[in-house]
Amino acid sequence: MKKLFFALAILITHFSSEAQVKTPQASPRANVFQTVGLTDVEVNYSRPGAKGRPVFGNLVPFGKLWRTGANENTTVSFSDDVIIDGKTLKKGKYALYTVPRIESWDVIFYTTTDNWGLPQEFNEANVALRTTVKEEALSKPVESLTINIASLDANFAYLEIYWENSYVALKFEVPTQKTAIANIEKVLAGPTAADYNSAAQFIFQSNGDLTKALGYINKALDMSVEKPFWFNRLKSLILAKQGDKKAAIEAAKLSLEAAEAAKNQDYVKMNKDSIAEWSKK
Structure with a gap:
């Protein structure tokens, strides 16, 4: 009987918590x-x-x-x-x-x-x-x-x-x-550095044509005055995937320097880890 009352109490509590009058x-x-x-x-x-x-x-x-x-x-x-x-x-x-x-x-x-x-x-x-x-x-x-x-x-x-x-x-x-004129001028001016970076990122992550991805990220870097650390980070990963560890390390060092200046510890660690890994013979 106690078990029955206990089960009923749980059931009533469940319905009370679930039911909402609308x-x-x-x-x-x-x-x-x-x-x-x-x-x-x-x-x-x-x-x-x-x-x-x-x-x-x-x-x-x-x-x-x-x-x-x-x-x-x-x-x-x-x-x-x-x-x-x-x-x-x-x-x-x-x-x-x-x-x-x-x-x-x-x-x-x-x-x-x-x-x-x-x-x-x-x-x-x-x-x-x-x-x-x-x-x-x-x-x-x-x-x-x-x-x-x-x-x-x-x-x-x-x-x-x-x-x-x-x-x-x-x-x-x-x-x-x-707004329309600004949009027209932006489109007619062609892709931005961010557009090239996004294209390179997609190709790299989807295991696409790495030569094309490298070309896109190089265009992004050429167009960018600041050379963001995430651009060079992506370039280093593409180069490493192509097997060019020496060039990958150089790109990672550039990314590391920019990440340290920006105080982005996540990218600092990722670049240091990659440089250490790619430096192994």
């Missing part, structure tokens, strides 16, 4: 991801519902800072610097706060994003950008808060906020032309 969230999470030109924009927020309540001027007071959602911070992130109202907002992730009014809203991008709702103490030093947008009345009420990226163009888009009978749209400009 219920719908009052303000479910939502995610919006949109590429504008060549810039990735992402919005994460919770969507409260009106549920028969008057929203603006009541649930959300006019003239006061609002978290623009529910629960944890609503966040907006940009993969590139963007222009808003003639001002630059650096790439990164921001909490989105607003101050709703009857005819206009203040929109605030705040650098601290780990608050639950509003910050305990609002710090102007954390305001990356603040601007004002016009509020427009909707003819049909929106039940759940909705944030969207719309009116897409290669060079701009609008961050839109809808709820109840209110709508605001914030235009942001993205650096598509600058």
